Amino acid sequence: MSGIELTSINKAFGAYEAIANLSLSVSPGEFVVFLGPSGCGKTTLLRMIAGLEPVSAGEISIGDRRVEHLPPGQRGVAMVFQNYALYPHKSVAENMGFGLRNIGVDKATVAAKIQEAARILQLEALLDRKPGQLSGGQRQRVAIGRAIVKSPEVFLFDEPLSNLDAMLRARTRVEIARLHKRLGATMIFVTHDQIEAMTMAEKIVVMSNGKIEQIGAPMEIYRRPSTRFVASFVGVPAMNFLEIGELRSEGDGARITLGGHDIRTAVPTADLSGALTLGVRPEAVRINPQGSIEAKVDVVERLGEKTVLHTQLADGQQLIAEDVGESRVRFGDVVRLEIDPLRTHIFDGKGVGHHPARSQADD
Amino acid sequence: MTDMTSTAAGMTAAATPRLKSWSWTELLFVAPYLLLYVVFLVYPLGLGFIMSFQYFDLFAGQAEFIGLENYQQLFSDRIFQGAVVNTFKFVIFTVPTFVALGLLIALALNRQTWWAATLRTLFFASNVLSVTIVTLIWRAVYLPQKGLLQNFLDVFGIQNIALLQDPNWALQAIAVTTIWWGIGLPMVLFLAALQQIPGEIYEAAELDNASPWQTLWHITIPSIWRTVVLVTIIQIIAQFQVFGQINLMTAGGPNNSTRSMVQFVYEAGFRQWTAGFASAAAQVLFVIMIVAAGLQFWVSRRKQEF
Amino acid sequence: MASKTIARPMSEQILVASVVILAIAWMVPLVWIVGLSFKNSLELVVDPNAVFRFPYTLENYADLMVTSNLGVWLRNTLIVTVTQTVLVVAISCLAGYGFARIDFPGRNLVFILVLMGLAIPQHAVIVPLHKMFNDWQMHNTFQALILPGLAGPFGVFLMTAYFRAIPLEIEEAAKLDNASRFRIFWEITLPLAVPAMATLAIFTFLHSWNDYLWPLISATRPEMYTLTVGLAATQTNIDQSEGLGYLMAQAVFAGLPMLILYIFFQKYVVRAVAGAAIR
Ligand SMILES: Nc1ncnc2c1ncn2[C@@H]1O[C@H](COP(=O)(O)OP(=O)(O)O)[C@@H](O)[C@H]1O
Ligand SMILES: [Mg+2]
Numbered sequence: 026m027s028g029i030e031l032t033s034i035n036k037a038f039g040a041y042e043a044i045a046n047l048s049l050s051v052s053p054g055e056f057v058v059f060l061g062p063s064g065c066g067k068t069t070l071l072r073m074i075a076g077l078e079p080v081s082a083g084e085i086s087i088g089d090r091r092v093e094h095l096p097p098g099q100r101g102v103a104m105v106f107q108n109y110a111l112y113p114h115k116s117v118a119e120n121m122g123f124g125l126r127n128i129g130v131d132k133a134t135v136a137a138k139i140q141e142a143a144r145i146l147q148l149e150a151l152l153d154r155k156p157g158q159l160s161g162g163q164r165q166r167v168a169i170g171r172a173i174v175k176s177p178e179v180f181l182f183d184e185p186l187s188n189l190d191a192m193l194r195a196r197t198r199v200e201i202a203r204l205h206k207r208l209g210a211t212m213i214f215v216t217h218d219q220i221e222a223m224t225m226a227e228k229i230v231v232m233s234n235g236k237i238e239q240i241g242a243p244m245e246i247y248r249r250p251s252t253r254f255v256a257s258f259v260g261v262p263a264m265n266f267l268e269i270g271e272l273r274s275e276g277d278g279a280r281i282t283l284g285g286h287d288i289r290t291a292v293p294t295a296d297l298s299g300a301l302t303l304g305v306r307p308e309a310v311r312i313n314p315q316g317s318i319e320a321k322v323d324v325v326e327r328l329g330e331k332t333v334l335h336t337q338l339a340d341g342q343q344l345i346a347e348d349v350g351e352s353r354v355r356f357g358d359v360v361r362l363e364i365d366p367l368r369t370h371i372f373d374g375k376g377v378g379h380h381p382a383r384s385q386a387d388d
Numbered sequence: 389m390t391d392m393t394s395t396a397a398g399m400t401a402a403a404t405p406r407l408k409s410w411s412w413t414e415l416l417f418v419a420p421y422l423l424l425y426v427v428f429l430v431y432p433l434g435l436g437f438i439m440s441f442q443y444f445d446l447f448a449g450q451a452e453f454i455g456l457e458n459y460q461q462l463f464s465d466r467i468f469q470g471a472v473v474n475t476f477k478f479v480i481f482t483v484p485t486f487v488a489l490g491l492l493i494a495l496a497l498n499r500q501t502w503w504a505a506t507l508r509t510l511f512f513a514s515n516v517l518s519v520t521i522v523t524l525i526w527r528a529v530y531l532p533q534k535g536l537l538q539n540f541l542d543v544f545g546i547q548n549i550a551l552l553q554d555p556n557w558a559l560q561a562i563a564v565t566t567i568w569w570g571i572g573l574p575m576v577l578f579l580a581a582l583q584q585i586p587g588e589i590y591e592a593a594e595l596d597n598a599s600p601w602q603t604l605w606h607i608t609i610p611s612i613w614r615t616v617v618l619v620t621i622i623q624i625i626a627q628f629q630v631f632g633q634i635n636l637m638t639a640g641g642p643n644n645s646t647r648s649m650v651q652f653v654y655e656a657g658f659r660q661w662t663a664g665f666a667s668a669a670a671q672v673l674f675v676i677m678i679v680a681a682g683l684q685f686w687v688s689r690r691k692q693e694f
Numbered sequence: 695m696a697s698k699t700i701a702r703p704m705s706e707q708i709l710v711a712s713v714v715i716l717a718i719a720w721m722v723p724l725v726w727i728v729g730l731s732f733k734n735s736l737e738l739v740v741d742p743n744a745v746f747r748f749p750y751t752l753e754n755y756a757d758l759m760v761t762s763n764l765g766v767w768l769r770n771t772l773i774v775t776v777t778q779t780v781l782v783v784a785i786s787c788l789a790g791y792g793f794a795r796i797d798f799p800g801r802n803l804v805f806i807l808v809l810m811g812l813a814i815p816q817h818a819v820i821v822p823l824h825k826m827f828n829d830w831q832m833h834n835t836f837q838a839l840i841l842p843g844l845a846g847p848f849g850v851f852l853m854t855a856y857f858r859a860i861p862l863e864i865e866e867a868a869k870l871d872n873a874s875r876f877r878i879f880w881e882i883t884l885p886l887a888v889p890a891m892a893t894l895a896i897f898t899f900l901h902s903w904n905d906y907l908w909p910l911i912s913a914t915r916p917e918m919y920t921l922t923v924g925l926a927a928t929q930t931n932i933d934q935s936e937g938l939g940y941l942m943a944q945a946v947f948a949g950l951p952m953l954i955l956y957i958f959f960q961k962y963v964v965r966a967v968a969g970a971a972i973r
Contacts (some may be wrong), residue, residue, distance in 0.1 A: 677813065
């Protein structure tokens with residue numbers, strides 16, 4: 026088990042800077058998810074760790090070894106590719122055994138390791154098949170099996186679930202989480218799907234445009250997004266953003282006037298500057314006859330366990346609220362809404378997030 | 389480009405070795421071919437260029453620079469001029485026929501039936517025969533008195549046909565042989581193009597009450613226009629280099645009426661053993677070929693219709 | 695589908711009918727020479743129409759086995775063609791892989807220079823090539839017949855394009871599996887390129903078997919002739935020849951292997967020829 030240390034990594038493709046001065050540390054045995062929109066550099070970063078792509082500048086250490094000059098095979102990492110990259114003409118068993126054969130492991134040990142991996146991944150019956158004869162989910166497991174047999178110090182996954190259907194994706198998510206517990210190896214998992222990130226990660230690294238936006242535990246990222254980008258990228262339905270008209274300090278937090286309505290927040294006003302935006306997640310916006318906000322319901326989405334209300338304020342701004350599953354609200358209704366002050370965020374002119382003081386919010 | 393910067397960076401940061409993207413031993417992949425390419429294609433090309441400015445005696449192994457004399461002699465050579473004209477004539481006889489006939493056959497045989505498959509096999513079959521066999525067959529066909537053609541014409545009372553011995557007809561006779569030999573290629577290229585046309589277009593045309601002619605002119609031909617152009621250029625390049633059929637059927641005769649440019653190079657180089665002079669003629673041929681190949685490259689890289 | 699029930703238009707029927715007639719015309723010379731090859735030559739001298747009547751005989755083919763050099767020429771052709779095919783495929787696979795996958799400096803420039811070779815016609819270098827082999831005193835050897843045919847860039851072009859189309863991830867997975875460069879080539883990528891190798895092999899075989907100009911120039915001694923050159927030498931006096939049946943038996947004998955190959959591998963042959971033409 027090894028940690029990973031990235032120091033001041035830069036990566037340029039010609040004139041295009043894909044990764045800019047990125048530093049990151051991953052603890053031994055940790056499950057880290059790189060989360061970000063397509064094209065933000067997740068794959069590039071992963072490939073640099075794997076040794077498939079040279080760094081333009083910076084240092085990479087795995088365990089206590091500097092590795093940025095080592096070829097991929099010598100870094101002690103295994104990678105599961107988005108499209109699996111199985112060897113099409115080799116059987117499942119040969120696919121899994123290839124890496125061990127190449128480092129001169131004896132036949133008996135190779136066979137034993139293949140059996141072990143096949144047992145864990147329920148591939149025993151498929152060992153003689155070719156990848157072309159497997160379903161998407163089975164191929165996916167073979168790709169993971171190919172990684173497991175090498176007992177690597179670090180597992181790298183590049184969007185491994187994106188080619189699976191929704192049901193299988195949910196199941197495989199759980200399987201990978203289980204695998205992590207069982208093997209205890211360091212794992213880095215790349216995805217653009219925030220649900221995957223939230224459900225699997227011990228630590229999420231949110232990326233955008235080749236930079237790290239925020240590093241933190243899933244709930245930390247969810248509750249205290251450090252930038253407006255993170256706030257908007259994590260959470261479904263997405264966080265509401267409302268332009269703030271007037272703002273004054275009252276008690277612990279800012280009191281805001283917004284489209285004629287008065288909204289209380291628990292966000293301290295001390296560091297706020299520039300054009301401010303109020304951020305509030307839909308689940309913190311509730312129907313309340315005594316609520317201070319009046320809104321007209323545009324669209325009602327019934328999800329079963331809850332109901333999502335798309336509403337419009339008097340000044341035209343959109344506000345998404347949540348109600349119980351059995352909500353009586355209907356299209357066209359005018360409702361009163363209330364915002365939970367402890368779950369509000371204010372983003373300043375630079376997009377930096379400001380949150381209620383920790384002691385209050387973490388109850 | 390990027391290589392420069394990476395080596396430069398590698399020098400300054402010598403302490404930290406970089407991830408290598410290639411190693412010297414890996415050049416062994418390309419080395420064997422590059423060696424052959426240089427020795428048997430690039431070097432002869434250069435050598436031919438130099439030889440074209442020399443008087444060359446192959447047997448004595450002597451060479452002497454004579455400047456542009458070979459070229460001067462070449463351009464004033466009646467037979468060479470005739471060869472250029474004959475070559476162009478041959479291209480004009482064959483290429484339009486290849487395109488039109490190839491397209492016609494492809495249109496007729498573009499269907500999933502056993503007889504269409506059989507006929508496709510038949511039309512392409514002559515393609516795999518060597519030029520010697522083809523000419524053997526067709527010399528027998530054209531044979532005066534005994535040939536198949538004469539046999540056939542006897543039915544109509546036409547006597548004493550000797551096409552290959554007739555300066556007015558020999559080149560056309562060779563053109564017919566060439567088309568018999570090579571029609572398979574344009575046919576398969578057109579078939580491939582026809583199969584790329586989505587069937588919905590035809591259904592839409594049918595709904596629009598288009599007649600077969602309108603469908604052909606307004607849908608089929610425009611859809612495969614790129615292939616028409618490509619086939620034309622491919623055939624121009626191929627027919628410009630006509631040699632085997634001519635050498636075997638008439639050897640350039642009668643009365644130089646079928647002598648082509650390649651045939652001229654061959655005769656000059658390996659019958660008269662005037663290697664320098666032959667090289668000069670080869671350079672002219674080469675320039676024409678390069679232009680045609682450039683045209684082909686340009687057309688085949690163009691994704692858009694013309 | 696619907697067209698089954700709808701009558702085909704007149705114009706199309708005319709088109710199909712003319713192509714069928716054309717096909718018959720295409721076949722007639724072939725059938726005719728096969729007929730000739732089974733006729734006694736003297737009988738043909740007396741009456742060319744004898745070909746349409748019995749008796750037919752195998753004597754021309756029997757003569758072929760005994761009197762002609764066809765066996766030697768066939769052997770020479772096989773040696774040259776098989777060697778050339780094997781070498782072209784091997785060398786093109788190596789080079790194609792190199793150009794597709796190895797990031798050596800200047801790679802793209804070198805590759806473009808190689809591709810430009812596609813435009814060089816054999817005829818443009820034939821005189822200097824002859825001189826080179828003359829200087830090396832290598833004419834009338836198998837090396838001379840084989841070597842120049844290995845320099846054409848088509849195989850490299852084909853294999854490079856094919857290797858480039860194979861997903862890079864498969865090789866990257868192999869790199870992570872600690873495979874050496876050659877092992878990746880040999881065990882991972884090459885097996886995936888078998889269809890392209892088949893196309894190239896068939897094209898090279900066909901091209902080499904039918905090559906005429908270079909063997910004509912280089913092989914001047916009858917015992918070094920290939921089939922094409924040998925047949926060319928025997929047909930020079932066809933006009934005076936009394937042995938028309940015998941000559942046609944030679945043509946049939948020499949053409950048959952290619953036709954059989956074609957019938958069996960038609961799909962590959964067509965793909966190879968068409969692919970080489972388009973490039
Ligand atoms: N080999 C390459 N050459 C040039 N640009 C590249 C290359 N690989 C990736 N990029 C660019 O770098 C950026 C990050 O790509 P990538 O790491 O694949 O993003 P992600 O995996 O987050 O979707 C993209 O803009 C992409 O176009
Ligand atoms: Mg990616």
